[in-house]
Structure formats: C-alpha cells, structure tokens
Amino acid sequence: MTEFQHDKMTPKKLEGLVESLAARVAQLDTELETMRARSNTDLAAALLAHEVCNILTPGKAVAQMALAKPEDPELATRALERIIVGIDRTTEIAEAVIEMTEGQPIAKQHTTDILDAAREAVRSLGTESSHHDITIELKIETGLCASISNVSLVQVFVNLLTNAAKAIESSKSPAGRIRIEAESSSCSTWNTGAIRLAVIDDGPGIDPSLRDRLFEPFVRTPDSRRLGGRGLGLAICRQLVESVGGKLEVSSSPGHGACFSMILPASPAAAEAA
Helix, strand or coil: CCCCCHHHCCHHHHHHHHHHHHHHHHHHHHHHCCCCCCCHHHHHHHHHHHHHHHHHHHHHHHHHHHHHCCCCHHHHHHHHHHHHHHHHHHHHHHHHHHHHHHCCCCCCCCCEEHHHHHHHHHHHHCCCHHHCCEEEEEEECCCCEECCCHHHHHHHHHHHHHHHHHHHHHCCCCCEEEEEEEEEECCCCCCCCEEEEEEEECCCCCCHHHHCCCCCCCCCCHHHHHCCCCCCHHHHHHHHHHCCCCEEEEEECCCCCEEEEEEEEECHHHHHHC
C-alpha cells in the first residue's frame, strides 16, 4: 500500500482528490449511455465503468466525512487508505474484465475465504447511510475457501447486496433483512468439491417477465430504473462467477423476496487441508 503522512494532508488537498475522483466517475457514467448498442469490447468498458462507480462511492463517502472534520487527521488517513484500496481493486477488476472479453484462461489459481469476502462487502455497504435499517446476516461455514479472486467475490457480493438493499427500500418497508449463506458441497465437475452460496432478501420480489433476463446487460427492473440503476451489476456478477467455471442463478416471485444462488469451485488448497 502506498505510504503517506497524514500530517501533510490538508482538507483542501483531500477535497481536491475527492473532486477529481468524482469528476472521473461522472465522465464514466456519461460514457455508459453511449455504449448500449456497441460491440462486446464497448460492453466490457461499460461493465468496468459500472464497477468503478461501485468501488469509488464508499471511498467518497468516507472522504466527505473527513472533510466535515478537518481537525481529525486519523479520519483523513482512513479516507485516503479507503481511496487507495479502491484504486487497487479497480485495477484488479479491469484485469478481470480484459481476461473475460479476450477469452483468456484464468491467469492464476486463487483462494478466497468466503467469510472474509462477505464481511468486506458488508463493510462497504455499511457506508451507505440509506441502508442503516437493513439487517444483514451471515450464515457461512468457517474455513470455506473458493477458487475465485477476493476482489471478484467481494464485487459479486457488493452488487447483490446493493441490489437487495435497494429492492427492500423501494418497498417502503421500515426495515428489511438480507442473508448470505454458504456451505460446502460435492460436485462432479470439480475434484476439489464445490461451495454453494446464496444472497437472500425479503424485498418485494422480481416480476417473472424480467426474472429470466436480469443477467442481460442494461436490463433493469422499474425500481432500479427509477433509482438510476444501469442494469450492469448482475451482468458482471455472472461473468465473474462463470469466469472460474461457476454458475449464478436467481429465483423469486412477487411479494416473496429474491434468492441469488451461485456455485463456485472449492479451493484446491482448502480441499487438501480438509
């Protein structure tokens, strides 16, 4: 991680950094609107831009808190650390998108702890003040590790949690609940075994006419469209999961919430340890 001295950071410098990042996000957001009818390469750019927005938004929220308290150098330091982590994650996401669009094989074997990735995603969602009345439960077996990069799994969780939170809020319910479940499973496809995961919410559910098309780019529910969603999060979730040989599906009915379930290959290292 990049080294810096918090005693050299001033509110003005921090504000300049936040403004430059916000300007870039706004530019990427504008570019999204011109990419809907273009090639797969442009679609990859749209997916990347979407994830950049998701990654930088929490960092911006922390930076705004730091700007509101210029007398707190520790808060400024945490804000800068969050932004640096976001930049590092953006680089990893960019590499993943490039690999997917070029049809490249997975460059290296990854091992990611499911519980750690879920906790990191929840912390990211926790920076959104509008989500404070939503309870997130983790029902995950300890020691579960999947063959997917940490940055990819965190982004899948972040997208699914964000969508679930927005769905609950659109129902005008004073509170809601989201549950992440994970357990080990057998699978004939991988000799290392499999990990089954699910993100379940008690929101309003999904209209059957949209359910089978949700993973297509730019497909949005009416609530997502009203809240400014771009219809790209689920598309990149599926690509990230399928890039390691996994599978992502959704089951839902109006009024009964939604369940996004996935299966991922277990990490060979974890299987050997077991």
